[in-house]
Amino acid sequence: MIVCGDDGLAHRLAAELRGVYGEQVTLVVPPSGRRVRQPVVGRARAASAALLDRVSAAVNRTGTGGAEPAANEQIVEAPEVTEAVLTEVGADRAAALALVYDDDETNIRAALTARRLNPRIRLVLRLYNRRLGHHIEELLDQTAAVASGTGPGTGGGLDASTTVLSDADTAAPALAATALVGTSKVVQTEGLVLRAVERQPPRPGEVADPGLCTLALLSATCNDPAGADGSEGSGEQGPRLLPDETAVASATGRGTVVLEQVSYSGPSLPAGLGAVPPLASLFSRRLRWSLAGLVGCVFALAVALIFVTGEHPLYATYVTLLDLFGINDPAYHASTGRQVLQLLSGLVGLLLLPVLLAAVLEALGTFRSASALRKPPRGLGGHVVLLGLGKIGTRVLTRLRELHIPVVCVESDPEARGMATARRLRVPVVLGDVTQEGVLEAAKIHRAHALLALTSADTTNLEAALYARSVRPDLRVVLRLYDDDFATAVYRTLRAAHPFALTRSRSVSHLAAPAFAGAMMGRQILGAIPVERRVLLFAEVEVAGHPQLEGRTVGQAFRAGAWRVLALNTAPPGGRRGEGESTQEEGAPASGLVWDLPSTYVLGAGDRVVLAATRRGLAELLGRRRRERAGA
Numbered sequence: 003m004i005v006c007g008d009d010g011l012a013h014r015l016a017a018e019l020r021g022v023y024g025e026q027v028t029l030v031v032p033p034s035g036r037r038v039r040q041p042v043v044g045r046a047r048a049a050s051a052a053l054l055d056r057v058s059a060a061v062n063r064t065g066t067g068g069a070e071p072a073a074n075e076q077i078v079e080a081p082e083v084t085e086a087v088l089t090e091v092g093a094d095r096a097a098a099l100a101l102v103y104d105d106d107e108t109n110i111r112a113a114l115t116a117r118r119l120n121p122r123i124r125l126v127l128r129l130y131n132r133r134l135g136h137h138i139e140e141l142l143d144q145t146a147a148v149a150s151g152t153g154p155g156t157g158g159g160l161d162a163s164t165t166v167l168s169d170a171d172t173a174a175p176a177l178a179a180t181a182l183v184g185t186s187k188v189v190q191t192e193g194l195v196l197r198a199v200e201r202q203p204p205r206p207g208e209v210a211d212p213g214l215c216t217l218a219l220l221s222a223t224c225n226d227p228a229g230a231d232g233s234e235g236s237g238e239q240g241p242r243l244l245p246d247e248t249a250v251a252s253a254t255g256r257g258t259v260v261l262e263q264v265s266y267s268g269p270s271l272p273a274g275l276g277a278v279p280p281l282a283s284l285f286s287r288r289l290r291w292s293l294a295g296l297v298g299c300v301f302a303l304a305v306a307l308i309f310v311t312g313e314h315p316l317y318a319t320y321v322t323l324l325d326l327f328g329i330n331d332p333a334y335h336a337s338t339g340r341q342v343l344q345l346l347s348g349l350v351g352l353l354l355l356p357v358l359l360a361a362v363l364e365a366l367g368t369f370r371s372a373s374a375l376r377k378p379p380r381g382l383g384g385h386v387v388l389l390g391l392g393k394i395g396t397r398v399l400t401r402l403r404e405l406h407i408p409v410v411c412v413e414s415d416p417e418a419r420g421m422a423t424a425r426r427l428r429v430p431v432v433l434g435d436v437t438q439e440g441v442l443e444a445a446k447i448h449r450a451h452a453l454l455a456l457t458s459a460d461t462t463n464l465e466a467a468l469y470a471r472s473v474r475p476d477l478r479v480v481l482r483l484y485d486d487d488f489a490t491a492v493y494r495t496l497r498a499a500h501p502f503a504l505t506r507s508r509s510v511s512h513l514a515a516p517a518f519a520g521a522m523m524g525r526q527i528l529g530a531i532p533v534e535r536r537v538l539l540f541a542e543v544e545v546a547g548h549p550q551l552e553g554r555t556v557g558q559a560f561r562a563g564a565w566r567v568l569a570l571n572t573a574p575p576g577g578r579r580g581e582g583e584s585t586q587e588e589g590a591p592a593s594g595l596v597w598d599l600p601s602t603y604v605l606g607a608g609d610r611v612v613l614a615a616t617r618r619g620l621a622e623l624l625g626r627r628r629r630e631r632a633g634a
Contacts, residue, residue: 003522004091006030006083006112007102010484011128011169011518014511015100018519020075023621028076028091030083083112088119098124098522102169106131110138113164117142121149125164126521130393135166165521169514174397176513176532177454178405180480180506198531203257214597215566216250217614218243218533220257241533243616246562259533261568289364292357299350300326303343310339326351378410378430383449385410389436389466390457391420394482394510398456403427410445412436436466442473452478460484464492471500478504484511508532516617523624528612539615542571546607548623557601564619567605569612570596 003025005016012031019025080087083101093099093116101109101116109127116123125142129135142164198217219242242249250258300322307318324330325347333341385408388395395411396419402409411424411431424431434441436457447453453470455463460483467479479496483489489507496505513530516537520527528540545551551559556567572595595612605611615623 004028004030004088004093004096004099005102006100007104007128008032009102009104009511011102011511011514012100014509014515015102015518016075018515018617019522022516022617023519023523023624026075028078028096030078030080030087030091032081033079083108083115085115085119088112088116093123094120096120096123098126098524100126100128100518100522102126102128102518104128106134113138113142117145117149117164121146124522124524126518127164127166128169128518129166130168130170132166132168132171135168139164139166163524167514167518167521168397169510169518170393170397172517172530173394173508173510173513174401176530177394177456177480177482177508177510178398178401180508180532198259198261201258201260203253203255214261215568216245216258216260217531217538218259219245219249219253220259221534241536242563243533243536243538244561244563244566244614244619246560249562259531259538286364289357289360293361296350296354296357303347303350307340307343310337310343322347326354376428376430378432378444378446382408382410382430382446384408384451385446385449386452386454387412387442387445387447387450387470389413389453389455389463390482391415391418391424391431392456392458393419395454395456396420396423398454399423399427399429403429410450412441412445436462442466442470447477448473450474450477452480454480456482460488467496467505471496475500479506481505481507482510483507484509513537519617520620520624523621537617539617539620540568540612541615541620542610542612543623545605545609545611550623551605551611552607554605555601556599556603556605559605561619563616564622565613565615567599567611567613568597570599570603571610571612572596 003019005012005019005027006029007013007015008031012029016027016029019027076091078087078091083103088094088099099113099116101112103109103112106129109129113125113127116125127135127138129138146164200220203220221241245253300319303326304315304319304322307313307322308315311318313321321330322343325344328348328351330344333344336344386402388399388402388409388411391399391411391413395413399409399411399420400423409429411420411429413421413431413433414435416433421431432441432444434444436442447470453467455466457463457466463481463483467481470477470479481489481492483492489509493505493507513532516530516539517527520539520541528542530540531538543551550561551567560566
């Protein structure tokens with residue numbers, strides 16, 4: 003296995019392949035002087051300085067020091083992935099190659115070179131552009147088929163495949179869902195939605211409600227403010243993935259993660275899109291009241307003219323409008339009442355001109371600002387404050403707007419990747435450095451429901467969370483933190499300082515690495531659900547060739563702590579879908595998935611199932627089959 007990258011995802015992926023799948027890994031990284039380092043932010047605010055000192059002390063106690071290469075890992079430093087570098091690391095005979103550079107063009111160029119060197123190599127690419135990724139998948143697979151002599155569109159026993167993934171797309175559902183009420187875990191891919199929720203620990207003598215099925219038991223220390231929630235090394239006190247019925251029944255004092263809803267969700271349009279703003283947004287409230295007052299004056303003048311002259315109501319209204327616009331003849335020989343009404347109509351006409359001009363200017367300004375950045379409206383509350391509009395923040399923003407969640411973004415770079423998306427979705431954006439006073443206040447943090455700190459710097463995210471906690475101690479906070487020891491220390495400290503507030507730490511590379519590793523092993527990972535600092539995978543697996551599944555019932559195939567069969571995929575195999583496409587036909591079951599499988603259903607060799615699995619459980623399934631193929 004070869005992994006090429008220039009950031010934390012490459013190292014996390016290499017560790018996943020070594021530790022979970024037991025693979026020999028060659029890691030290609032830039033020279034030490036050119037590796038990407040996370041930016042460092044200066045001192046924290048005075049309001050959060052005490053907490054920051056406690057976090058720093060905790061990190062110093064839990065630090066593990068510098069990491070050394072593992073025995074089954076080889077590290078090669080190269081400024082670029084050229085043909086010579088790929089030949090040096092053995093790409094011509096490798097089983098799989100992952101290209102996880104932060105630049106799409108670099109990954110595509112290296113993938114084309116690798117496919118030419120080895121048509122049978124399995125390629126996994128990290129691309130942010132999903133539409134381009136769909137075309138690259140087809141191109142590289144077709145190239146492999148032609149080079150192997152099987153011809154395009156035929157299997158022919160060729161083991162080569164191309165999978166394009168995005169770390170942003172993989173992590174966005176979990177990051178967005180963590181900030182929402184009633185939804186803590188979500189996996190959504192190609193119209194398939196898996197929704198899981200955390201439930202409070204049952205009382206003594208009670209049995210936890212399993213929902214559709216219980217996916218995990220949370221840490222035994224989940225109610226302890228100083229508990230090591232989120233740690234990788236919690237041992238028996240840590241979360242238990244895919245427990246059996248006995249473990250669930252005896253799990254007093256533990257919260258659960260249950261599968262609450264499984265449904266189809268086709269492509270949805272984000273709220274707030276529209277070429278024409280609503281009528282109420284064209285004019286301010288003061289202007290609307292001014293227009294209403296003028297209309298009332300015209301109506302009163304018309305009624306008064308009816309009483310004075312005895313004319314028909316329509317004629318009286320017509321004459322009043324002529325007087326209003328100053329185009330009627332002067333009432334020299336009319337009665338005094340008629341003359342007074344004409345003067346009043348002229349006065350109202352003078353007042354009407356500036357009001358109409360203001361209405362035109364406001365309407366033009368509204369249409370002009372529809373493509374510009376919006377400011378948080380007055381009275382906004384219950385919204386999500388999103389820090390950072392990079393790759394991750396942009397995907398999370400899109401997810402939140404698809405769920406019609408009000409969002410206010412904070413970004414320091416006016417040319418950030420997600421600024422165009424924010425304008426298109428008409429999302430309010432506060433431009434400024436989050437570490438500066440007044441920026442979070444401008445985002446209405448004191449009335450927000452949750453804070454999502456998703457910048458690329460751990461210290462910036464931490465500082466924003468600490469300051470937000472000083473403003474709103476009960477605020478729901480989700481931090482993007484890369485370092486696991488640092489995340490554990492932050493989690494424990496914030497829980498101890500604010501035991502009644504919800505705090506979660508998430509690592510994008512931690513959430514994305516299992517999906518990339520599974521793709522390198524030749525299986526499609528549908529998504530991942532975080533359970534504290536661990537990950538539960540959802541994958542589609544062919545039953546044939548897996549003795550742990552083939553010929554067994556659904557109940558017999560379940561292995562506690564390893565895997566659980568959730569659904570049967572009855573759709574015809576093959577055929578990738580582009581972004582926004584759906585395979586659901588009218589009257590057909592959603593995505594061809596059957597979820598209500600009885601425990602007595604026997605899994606046949608031709609079946610394809612969707613299962614939830616731990617990383618090691620999925621590695622055991624894949625490793626057994628690969629060893630059998632190698633022996634054959």
